[in-house]
Structure formats: structure tokens, C-alpha cells
Amino acid sequence: MVTLADVARHAGVSSSTVSYALSGKRPISHETRTRIEQAITDLGYHPNAGARALAGKRSHIIALVVPLHPQVHVPTMMEIAIAVTVAAREHGYDVLLLTNDEGPEGVRRVAATGLADGVILMDVRLDDDRIPVLRAQEIPAALIGLPDDPTGLSCVDHDFATAGALCADHLADLGHRDIAFIGYSSGVYRRHAGYAERTLNGFRARAERRDLRFLHRPCEGTYESTAGTLARILADRPDTTGFVVQNEAAIGPLLSLLRASGRTVPEDASVIAICPEAMAEQHSPRLTSVTGPKKDLGQVAVDQVMARIAATTAGEQPDDQLLLMPPELVVRESTAPAPRRL
Amino acid sequence: MVTLADVARHAGVSSSTVSYALSGKRPISHETRTRIEQAITDLGYHPNAGARALAGKRSHIIALVVPLHPQVHVPTMMEIAIAVTVAAREHGYDVLLLTNDEGPEGVRRVAATGLADGVILMDVRLDDDRIPVLRAQEIPAALIGLPDDPTGLSCVDHDFATAGALCADHLADLGHRDIAFIGYSSGVYRRHAGYAERTLNGFRARAERRDLRFLHRPCEGTYESTAGTLARILADRPDTTGFVVQNEAAIGPLLSLLRASGRTVPEDASVIAICPEAMAEQHSPRLTSVTGPKKDLGQVAVDQVMARIAATTAGEQPDDQLLLMPPELVVRESTAPAPRRL
DNA sequence: TTGTACGCGTTATCAG
């Protein structure tokens, strides 16, 4: 293995000079700098990560904790994970993947051993048991999701309440009066996943203000459960003309079932989905949707941890950030004015 | 920070004794062992990862390289990633997530800096440019996928050729004569993703032996592209009664479209999917499918890298493993004997 | 602008 000392010898300088040349923490004359660079490529030097972590007290690694049995949409999760990884690299950081089966202990472990300089938590529950660990370890952290007490933490999430409200407004504007909200499986609501509750609350509040009658139905998302859900909705409220879907998996089945029941979208029924754009574009008809912002949550979370790491390194108290990113309503082909009552 | 020396002092032993007590690399008397354990919990000691990596020459980290813009099914990818992470933990290893936008350079980087002790590559192409790097760096590696030259490497993948053959056999056994194979988007075939080609070849060979007439059509998987694909198939071969689908995204649309065209599954048309079991169960009717084995590819890949790391550590030449895991045909509700010709 | 020298926390060798 080629060490920094080897490079120093080859370039005829001291090892500290090489170190500083690499870190840029003090000025180096143009000449010695080029000699050092030459030596580095000649020898094929790569700094040793372990030694760097030991001496520098920073591992240049952040941990990303992903849910083990994701109730959330997996591709969305993966997209965030990838965005985190790419964004971290731009800060010279690598990403350690942790699954939630280690539980809070996993977070404690990577923090206490110094394996990670910071942590990003996905799929945060309102009362999340990993949060006390973050506080106790005083490790820089960012949450993707919103716990019920975010003090001392940086958080980022979609503004799901607004997303719900946008759906209600859009359907109300089109003259729909009876709306069905098809949500995630009931387990998600029971687990107190914040996003599900917040969407529903935002929708409910706006729906009431706009004098909408509505039904909320959890749904597993399989074809059969969606069929059951839809049947119950139509039995309970035959006049339902507007559908809001938050369960990505239920979208395909729902469209299929509406068609099968003789209802044409959007002439007989309007459907609005809370989902990524790509998914909205993929269906037929293309779906009117409420979608998160362009700038990825993962990217924001990385910026937040980096800010906290920087502050901690500087001996300062990092300040808490709380970012709820506004969603956008994109009108496509699946919503239209409510049909006239017969 | 609590160090090993602190523990030693507190327990009244030398630091080397503590180190050995933890690693188990030499016998420790029961009494001192308990004193040490006591001290560790009293002080809340956690070994420092950087120091461990530096002194021990092993980081206890493996890198997992995931595709950036996955042409493959994302949930399947995520499942593998999670399986890798869990399996690695059981060996005392953590997983570093690398995306492919760093290209071969990313692999070089983590290997050369000693950040990772081993590498697992996903979405391996037949002629993959990361493989030369693995060979040059002599880093323990396992590939999920099959390159055209696997010498010096350990590989694991589904036996896609057999999967294709099983599909052909099952439909032939049921008396179908005209089959359509709906595959991944054409880009996948152009990229020489081994799995797509191998499935098709396996299917083709068996289909010819069984005197089947068949059509292969790439498909993007959106509702509209699937509609186009199906229309072309039925125009070209109106007598087609059997469908093999390898594109997960196309399954939902295909079922929907067959229904819309007045064809009942399985009475008028049989559909067999090459996909995970959960997905096959999710559709209506539940799909006859060819599915990978229970034991996860990720788990196997981890075992393979661990074996190579162990061999390398012992100064031995690791032996190459090549594991093609046999798929299973599960008959469900979507296939039936071919309809009589009218 | 450059060099010297020490410390980071563990592992492993060599004595006892």
C-alpha cells in the first residue's frame, strides 16, 4: 500500500506538506504542489480511510436508515436513497445503509463507534423510538418525515396537509360533491405514519370548508381489496363522482375497476392521485395528480445533516430546520366537471 | 469518548487484555472477563471504527453498487439491497451504498482507500466495465448477475434460461401453440442485460423443441405501450392464446387490456408471468408464475464475498463460485388448457 | 511557505 509518507519521499517534501496539499488547509507553492501531484499519480496514492477517520475524527460517512418492510411506495424510497447517495458524494461523503431491524440500536451503534458522522432517518413515525437515541448521542441528524416533537432536529417532508387540501379544492372547483378518499392500508394509519394522517387531515379540513361530503377508506392496494373498497364506497354513497387515491398500488386496479363498472374517467368519475409524476403519466388516462416538488427530499436531508455536521465541527449549536415542501397540482386527463345529476 | 484504555484502567487490566477479550482471539479467565464486561457497561464503551480499521486492516464494510436508473424492477432491487444489509450484519459487516454514476471509479475508490473490504455488484452487464477494476484491485467481490467472463469472480443469479424453458413447457403442456413473449423495453436488450437475453434464449430453445410458434415483443410497460404491443401481437398472430410476461410493469395493463378486448383469463388466453410471488398473488386472477428461489440472491452474494474476504485474509486464493438458482413454476389461476379452435 | 513531532484508539507481536 502506498502511504502519504511514500508520496512525501518521492516528491522530496515532508509528509505534512502532502497532507496540507491534499486538504488545502494551508497555502502550497505552485511548484511543490505539482511535484506532489506528480508523485501521487506516479505511485497511485489513495489516502487510507481508516487512518483519515482516526486522525481527523470524521469518517466522512453518513448513515441512512431505511424501513425494513416498507409500507411506503418502494420506488419512491429507492429514489430518495439514491438521491441521498449522490448528494452525499458531492460533499465528499459516502452513505452507509442501515435497515430498521437493528432498531434504535443500529443508530446508537454507528454513532457511538464513530462509523458515521451523521444520520438520516426515513419513514419517521410521529413517536419514533430512534429519536431519543439521536438526542442522547448528540449526533447530527436529519429526518425525512415529521415527528411530533421536532425540537433539536432538522426535518424535511412533503406538505401533505396542503396536498390533501389541493385535492379537495380541485374536485370542489369542478363541482363534485361526493368524494371518496382511498388511502393506505389501515396498518399505516394505526402505525401513526405522519404523512397519512396529515394528508387526511388536510383533505378533511378543506373538504368541510367546501361543503363536500366524503368517505375515507383504507385500502391494501391489491386488485381484490381495491375491488372490495370500491364496491363498499359505491354501495354507501352511490352518488360519489370524485376519487382521491393516495395508495400508489391501488391506482391501476381502481382505473381498471371503474372501467369494468361502466364508469368512464373523467366523464362519469374524476380521479386525482397523490403520487409521483412519472406514475401519473403512466396510466391511461393520464392522471391529474398532486406531486411533490422537483428538489428531492433526499437532497435536502443531506444538506441539513451537512449543515449540522459543519456546525458541530465548528463547536456551534446547529439550528433546527423544518422544511415542508409544497406540492403541486398538475391537471391531466382524469378529472373533469362533475356529471349532471340524472 | 470512552477508549479501550479507559476500560482497561477501570477493570485493572492491560489494554491488550481488553482487546483480546473482545475479539476472543486468546483465552481469558472467567474472572477478568467479567470484570472487563462490567467496566464496558459501566463506562459505556464502544470501539472506535476508524482505529479498528487502521490497526486491523479491515473496515468491516462492504460496498453495494446499485444501478442509478434501474431498468430492472425497483422493489426487487430494494429487496436485494435490504437482504444484503441484513446478511452483512450477521457477519459483523455494514454496507456502503454506491450508485453507478461514479462508474468504475467508485469501485476503485472504495477499494483503494480501504473503505470497503469487499464489493457486491448489482445489475451486471455481460461486458461490464467495473469488472476490470475488480480484477486490477484484487478486491473480494461478488456479482449479482452473470458477465460473459466470470473467471476470478463469484457470481449468483437466477437461472433465467430455465425460467424461460419452464414457461414454454407449461404452455405447451396445456396445448397452446401460439405464444407471445412480452419482454422488457428494447433498451434492456440493447444494453446486453444478461438476464433478458438468457430468459429469451431459454424460452426460444424450448419453444422450438416443443413446436411452439412464438413472437417476442419488447414493451415499455406503460398502459399505452402495452396496448400497442398487444394490438400488434393480435394483428400479427390472431391465434395467440398464450402470453409470457417478463416485464413486471406490463402485467397490470396486459390483464386489463385482455379483459377489455373481451378475452377472459384463463378461458380464452393463458398468462404466465416471470415475477416475484407477491406480485403474482396480487393480481386478479392470481397469476401462474415462474419465480426465483426463496433464498435471496443478496444473501448468497454476501456469503460469497465473505468467503473471499476470509480466504484473502488467510492468504489463500479464493475459489470462484457460480451459482444459478433454479426458478420454480407455481400454477395459479391464470393458465388453463388452450381453447378449442373454432 | 515548509518541516517536526505527537496523538488518534486498536491490533498484534513478543515477553513473561
Place this chain on the structure above:
DNA sequence: CTGATAACGCGTACAA
């Protein structure tokens, strides 16, 4: 069974 002690490779305060 246990203790000293020398690496491991790099960062940085201090000195020049």
C-alpha cells in the same frame, strides 16, 4: 493466562 509496546497512516499544533 496476562502485560508492555510497537506499529497502523494521517491530521495538526507548533516551530522555523
